[in-house]
Amino acid sequence: MHDTAIEDVLRSEAPRVLGAVVRRYGHFDLAEDAVQEALLAAATRWPNSGLPNDPGAWLVTVASRRLTDLLRSEQARRRREDVVAQGTPSDRWRAPAADSDIPSDDTLVLLFLCCHPSLTPASQVALALRAVGGLTTEEIARAFLTSEDTMARRISRAKKRIEDSGEPFRMPAADGYAERLAAVLHVLYLIFTEGYAATSGTDLVRHDLSSEAVRLARIVHRVLPSDPEVAGLLALMLLTDARRGARVSADGALIPLDAQDRSLWDRDAVAEGTALVSEALRRGEAGPYQLQAAIAAVHDRVSRVEETDWPQIVRLYELLLRMSDNPVVALNHAVAVAMARGPEEGLDLLARLADDDRVADGRRFHAVRAHLLEMLGDEAAARAEYGEAARRATSLPQQRYLYARAERLG
Template sequence: MTGPAEEVPAEARIEDLLRELAPRVLAAVTRRFGRFDLAEDAVQEALLAAASGWSEDGIPPSPAAWLTTVAVRRMTDMLRSEQARRRREQLDATRRLPESLLGDDSITTADQDDTLVILFLCCHPDVQPASQLTLTLRAVGGLTTAEIARALLVPEATVGQRISRAKQRISQSGARFRLPAPEERRQRLDVVMQVLYLIFNEGYTASSGTTLQRVELAAEAIRLTRMLREKLPSEPEVGGLLALMLLTHARRRARTGPTGDLIPLAEQDRSRWDRELISEGVALLEDVLPRRRPGPYQLQAAIAAVHAEAERFEDTDWAQIVALYDVLVRMSADPVVRLNSAVAVAMHRGPAAGLELLDSLATDPKLAGHHRLAAVRAHLLEQSGSPDTARQAYLAAAKLTTSAPEQRYLRARAARLV
């Protein structure tokens, strides 16, 4: 018999609810007051108050209204303080919230495009990429500063500084709380998708730390990309990005062993891959590819789909993958794409062909000192029958990565060649 479903702890329910409501509340407060920089601070204080208060008193009947009321009151206080300090003319935004809205969700039942506006605002072109990432995680992802610091393995102070700088740049830019004009939206959309992809990648393969994956971070990127897809269904690259995330995330359970050690693609138990996510990702591709507007995310998703279709690693259609990479390399200047293409070429034409391509990447400044270049070289050298050179390359790669699981894997590969 199947036992009763495990009850989700109250703290986890509160955390999930706050994460879901955070962008809605921020959008409502920003739209009302027109000050994203102050609104973000006010909402964060409301979230902190809820996290502590709800744990003791329980979740209120209208949690969105509770959060908005607290954020609006804090926002009003901040604006009044600013007014007194700067002796400015009283702002319209300091008007008291009508009593009819207190305890009511009406203020937060804004058009869902508001969250999309926040997402585009966080990715303003005047904001540096690192700050775009942290600001998006907090403002749209609903993560606290401490959570972001743990996820990205940087000090809380650094996260705070990045967020502060990003909000200052947005404020200085004079950006208004609305979706950018169509011509700018196209440009901004590329940045939005890049930030979401960065969030996903950091969750799928952590750049440092003791664990290979940060599943919650990858799941958050998928959630945000679903939101973007719902709002921009006619953009095939958004669908391609979501398909890529789903098809890649489907492998998560098979990527590590019981002790958290890395399991390479060739050795993964494919029965542990999430077939529902794979089916959803393939369906998305079947929707966007016929529109004949292929982009890098769609092509990467198509490559991921070829991997997903193979029941065993030996069944992988490397010829098709190489053909897709040929198109992708012509379209993308990303050296990591060329590195992955070299791996595919090696699998299809032999390690010597792959090593030849790696030589052309050795001088790329973006890959200089990157452990993946050394790791791929080590793997291909091992396949080509050069164990001593391969061992040295594995050890060199291990020294270049700050990820403990990757270090263990690379050193273990080197030890096998002694």
């Protein structure tokens, strides 16, 4: 079997295996170490031996053995009793009886556990991205605009706090959903985003992440079918992922939205996403995921880019900006204004973000500026900005795309 196929299996199984090991034994931090060693063992052995009949069970077995070794070592070092060394799982971490109203999915349970109310929102998101999303500490640090060392400490503290809390490995009761739901949705959004447009590496997309985010969002929607923001997030994912088949060329190059062959879009996903967000918006005041889904629907419902209703998109972004001070939303708003009213107005809005450290030093700011300068006809300035954006990009397909745009103007 090809190494890439094995990597795909390992990526998809990793959060499920971690959930199973934590459910059985607890000890979040050591469980993650044990799972990582099991993944390494699989990556070493499977290319020669082939995939086992049940890759997940193989990984759980190896991780469980390693965790037992780690816990016994911990016991000897600290001279304390440990439930795994005694040979039985702790009652505190024993899996509860199945609840017919709650889906039995270790990955989803792990996600809600990561969003424990004792953690800060930032720690909830960071821990879930690591444990459920499979992102590296470096990738998470980049998403939070902080250093890798700082993020590693935050994740370590979060795991320790959950372990110390004695939280059972199970879905929270119905009245406990609300306090964790915002963090759960944010985590799923970030996992999907990383899968749809990977921030590093040689591939533009990571289908394992985006598909897993959609799967989990569907489960949350089944549990909370009347929550408009849950429906909005699922709609946003479907409407965005519908373009997957048109985003990458045969040689792996990025194809921007305005150049995509829209006949390749998944119209079933567009229809499902549009129906979800339309129904959600009828329930009352719109939240941020519903508004983002509405923007995606405006793009997806037309067969030609020239038919895009940019004034409506501008209005939707303005509603989003009233809800939060999000620099990425502000960047997208500047693009929409440029498309609706001309590049000069878009550049004026962009200038207001030049001193915002959250975005001004990144690839997106310079890429947007380059695009608007190109629209204005200032090709020399646009070429310089495309080059600057490429130098700041950490994804190889994005780098190639931006350098190609610069060279085209040269």
